[in-house]
Amino acid sequence: MSRQRIPLVTELPLVIWLVLVWGALWQDFSPGNLVFGAIIAYAVVNFFYLPPVELTGRFNVLWVVPFLGRFLYRLVVASAEVFWLAVTRGPSLRSAVVAVQLRSRSDFLVTATGHAISLIPGSLVLEVDRSTSTLYLHCLHIRSDEDAEAIRRDVRATEVWLIRLMGSRTDLDALTAEEARR
Amino acid sequence: MVNDVIVSVLLVGGALMSLAAGIGLVRFPDLLSRMHAATKPQVLGLLLFLLALAVEFESWPLVPVLVLCWIFQLLTSPVSAHMVGRAGYRTRHLRRDLLTLDELDDVVARAAEGDPAGPDRTEATRREAGGGTA
Amino acid sequence: MTTVVYVAGGILAIAVLLALYRAVRGPSILDRVLALDVVLAVVGAGLVLNMVAGRHLDNLVLLVTISLIGFIGSVTVARFVTDRK
Numbered sequence: 261m262s263r264q265r266i267p268l269v270t271e272l273p274l275v276i277w278l279v280l281v282w283g284a285l286w287q288d289f290s291p292g293n294l295v296f297g298a299i300i301a302y303a304v305v306n307f308f309y310l311p312p313v314e315l316t317g318r319f320n321v322l323w324v325v326p327f328l329g330r331f332l333y334r335l336v337v338a339s340a341e342v343f344w345l346a347v348t349r350g351p352s353l354r355s356a357v358v359a360v361q362l363r364s365r366s367d368f369l370v371t372a373t374g375h376a377i378s379l380i381p382g383s384l385v386l387e388v389d390r391s392t393s394t395l396y397l398h399c400l401h402i403r404s405d406e407d408a409e410a411i412r413r414d415v416r417a418t419e420v421w422l423i424r425l426m427g428s429r430t431d432l433d434a435l436t437a438e439e440a441r442r
Numbered sequence: 443m444v445n446d447v448i449v450s451v452l453l454v455g456g457a458l459m460s461l462a463a464g465i466g467l468v469r470f471p472d473l474l475s476r477m478h479a480a481t482k483p484q485v486l487g488l489l490l491f492l493l494a495l496a497v498e499f500e501s502w503p504l505v506p507v508l509v510l511c512w513i514f515q516l517l518t519s520p521v522s523a524h525m526v527g528r529a530g531y532r533t534r535h536l537r538r539d540l541l542t543l544d545e546l547d548d549v550v551a552r553a554a555e556g557d558p559a560g561p562d563r564t565e566a567t568r569r570e571a572g573g574g575t576a
Numbered sequence: 577m578t579t580v581v582y583v584a585g586g587i588l589a590i591a592v593l594l595a596l597y598r599a600v601r602g603p604s605i606l607d608r609v610l611a612l613d614v615v616l617a618v619v620g621a622g623l624v625l626n627m628v629a630g631r632h633l634d635n636l637v638l639l640v641t642i643s644l645i646g647f648i649g650s651v652t653v654a655r656f657v658t659d660r661k
Contacts, residue, residue, distance in 0.1 A: 284506035285640070339486045342478055343462035350469035357531075359545035378520035381482050384474065385520070386527050387546055396546040398474045398527060408543055449628065450580040457587035460621055463614045464594030473606055476598070480610050483591075483617040488643065491624040498628050507636060515643040522613065522647035525654035530606050533657055 273315060275301045315368060318432070323425040330421065334380050342381040345401055356402035357386060360415045362393045363438075364423060364431045370395070372426075373419045383411065445497055452494035459487030472537040473530045477523055484519045488512060581629045588625070592618045609653045616646050 275298065282297030283289045345353060362370055370393050374385045377397065387396040399411050423431045459482050466479020492508040531546070538544070592615055599611035620642050623635040 280506070281510060284510040287503040287507055289503075289506075335486050335489075339459060339462070339482050342466065342482060343458075346462060346466035346469050346479055351471045353471060353475055354540050354542050355475055356541055356543035357546045358543060359549075374524075375516070375520045378523050379481070379485050379516060381478050381485075384477055384481075384527050385524050386474075386531050387549075389549070396549075398477075398531075400475055400478050402542050404542070446577055450577070453580055453584040453625065453628065454587070456621055456624075457584040457591070460591035460614070460618050461587050461594075463617070464591035467598040467611055467614060468594050473604065473610070476607065476610055480614050480617075483614060483621065487617060487621060491621050494628060495624055498631075499633070504633070507640065511640045511643045514640065515646075518644065518647040522650040522654070525651045526606055526610060529654040529657045530604075533604075533606075 270315075271305050274313075275305055278304060313368065315426075318428060319426045320424060323421070327421050327425050331376065331380075338380045338382045342400065349401070353401060354403055355398060355400050356408055358397050358399055358402070358408045358411050360395045360397060360412050362395060362416065362419050363434065364419065364427060365393055366428055366431065369419070369422055369427055369431065372422050373415070376418055376422065377415055383415075445500070449494045449498045452490045452497065456483075456487045456490035456494065459483045459490065463487075471540055474527060475540075477527055477530075481519060481523055484515060488515055578629075581625060584625055585622070588618050588621055605653060606657060609650045613646070613650055616642060620646075 278301035279294055279297045282300065283294055286293055286297075362373060364370060364373075367390070370388065370390075374388065374395055377383050377395070378385050382400045384398045385395055386398050388394070389396070395415065397411065397415070399408070402408055402411065420435060423435050427435070463479050463483045466482075467476050470476045470479060489512055492512055496505055496508055595611045595614040595618065599608045599615070602608055620639055623639050623642075627633060627635050
């Protein structure tokens, strides 16, 4: 494996994350422990080489809380819904495989959207087409085309939230342009 | 006293999520619909139980570990769900008569005709592997 | 508090029995893997219940470990199923 040097700046989020993990696992956020953790994190990042994840370089802290709130709300609602379906409908349940075309071409953002969608019960990513950034989802309780359309709108809304949270500049500009047209 | 009530509600809620998964596993008709039931105790159930733990012990140093535990679960459970779901779809472990709509079918058919390895498939695998470690 | 622990434990026991039923019945190996994933989640829930009941934190490491590497088993099996086809 050819190993080119990665600039420290691209590694920095990973190192910070590892230091936080270290502190959390020891349940000790004292400076000494964190410094030791930073040394270990730096060594780990350099010895156990992974291709760098290309972040978009933008992160809007203001959107974190609303996004988490929406995510938790949908999580609770969808969980209750699936529970209800399991008890009342059971074997006669109809579902569908729906293709959803996303806006963003960024791998990172498509992965994040897929993760957020999979975590909410009732939808599950079966396949990803990377060239067109299309997600193929398996969704519970889809009886008609309107239901499928609702799912598509919902997934694209999730993507909008993620673009606002941490999408790249170009994605964000495309989004504002699209909203201005409407 | 108030804490006890909150902890009780959280514990019973989390346990109910597991029960829902159990009922879903038994009652849903095919593999892919069962998978929806199975993700529930892993995400919301775990969250409720961890919250119960935080409320019960009321100690701040505990919170980062619990958050970390939940984040690990959030990062890993979609990966396994995607892998199992994809394998299930590809090995035809689903009841097509119960699908209202299948927009992946012709895509897969075309990919299978073109070349057996399927470029979209290796791409998807690589992407998901990258996402898992991110 | 003891009552709550017993109630939650009872619900978990029913859940694990239902999941085990699916693991035994199958019909496919993916169904079994899925059911065992749920069993693992219930085991994690049981660890938390044990900590709350006994007011100790000994199982925390186990819980973090489960949430970190619990997915590897099902990924491996899914991989194996796909490739053998």
